[in-house]
Amino acid sequence: MPDGVLLRVAYDGTAFHGWAAQTGTRTVEDVVRGAVLALDPRAGPLRGASRTDAGVHAEGQLVAFDTERDIPARGWVLGLNQHLPDDVAVRAARTVAPGFAPRFANRGKRYRYRVLVDPVRDPIWRTRAWRVSELDRTLLAREAESARGTHDFAAFRSAADERASTERTLTRVEIEPEADERIAAVVVEGNAFLHNMVRILVGTLVDVARGRLEPGAIARALAGRDRRLAGTTAPAHGLVLEHVDVQLPEDAGEPWPR
Numbered sequence: 001m002p003d004g005v006l007l008r009v010a011y012d013g014t015a016f017h018g019w020a021a022q023t024g025t026r027t028v029e030d031v032v033r034g035a036v037l038a039l040d041p042r043a044g045p046l047r048g049a050s051r052t053d054a055g056v057h058a059e060g061q062l063v064a065f066d067t068e069r070d071i072p073a074r075g076w077v078l079g080l081n082q083h084l085p086d087d088v089a090v091r092a093a094r095t096v097a098p099g100f101a102p103r104f105a106n107r108g109k110r111y112r113y114r115v116l117v118d119p120v121r122d123p124i125w126r127t128r129a130w131r132v133s134e135l136d137r138t139l140l141a142r143e144a145e146s147a148r149g150t151h152d153f154a155a156f157r158s159a160a161d162e163r164a165s166t167e168r169t170l171t172r173v174e175i176e177p178e179a180d181e182r183i184a185a186v187v188v189e190g191n192a193f194l195h196n197m198v199r200i201l202v203g204t205l206v207d208v209a210r211g212r213l214e215p216g217a218i219a220r221a222l223a224g225r226d227r228r229l230a231g232t233t234a235p236a237h238g239l240v241l242e243h244v245d246v247q248l249p250e251d252a253g254e255p256w257p258r
Helices: 028-039 073-082 137-147 197-209 217-224
Strands: 003-011 057-067 088-096 106-117 130-132 149-152 167-177 183-190 239-246
Touching (some): 003 028, 003 073, 028 057, 028 088, 106 167, 106 197, 130 197, 137 167, 137 197, 137 217, 183 197, 197 239
Parallel strands (some): 057 239, 106 130
Antiparallel strands (some): 003 057, 003 088, 106 183, 106 239, 149 167, 167 183
């Protein structure tokens, strides 16, 4: 009888063409799948919680698969990391019921987008933050208030997203300071997201805060449901999937490390 394994995976998305497996390109799913097969050639397919785009990073991606190998959580973490490159790591593992799919057990996700406010480029942040020369942080925070709550986010999705339902709930859209005072971090939490939704939302906030759009742009785009009313799509490299909240099965094992 197979067991399920749930992994928490972190990765630097710079050299990946996103999470989802694609022929002829380097993806996180393919790399993690290769490590799993090195430990169990008969393991089932991976079931990821979020399909992050090319260049997007993750600290809390969740990945499940089924296996017939009797390996403890600690063994999966240490064993898989021996077969993973430096830009991907399994940060924790636990047992779950076979067939458990984190995507369908999802209760919410938290993203963090870092904006570096600096007139001069800084190599340290080049793959981790979007650099802009100036930013009115008061305007940024005030504009963010309009995005919180339940709205129709049709204006905040890419043309590739053709889902019929575009209503989503954002429980948190806040601007947080970080240790590097040049960084303005936009933290977004919600129940579900459209394609490029966070990046278009951040791009619109930044466009208002640097004077390229008039204040109230978020509210106008929400009301108009028109992508042309929103701002630029923020670059992928500033975005991190920080956390995925899932409803775990009752018989889920303890994670390692705790």
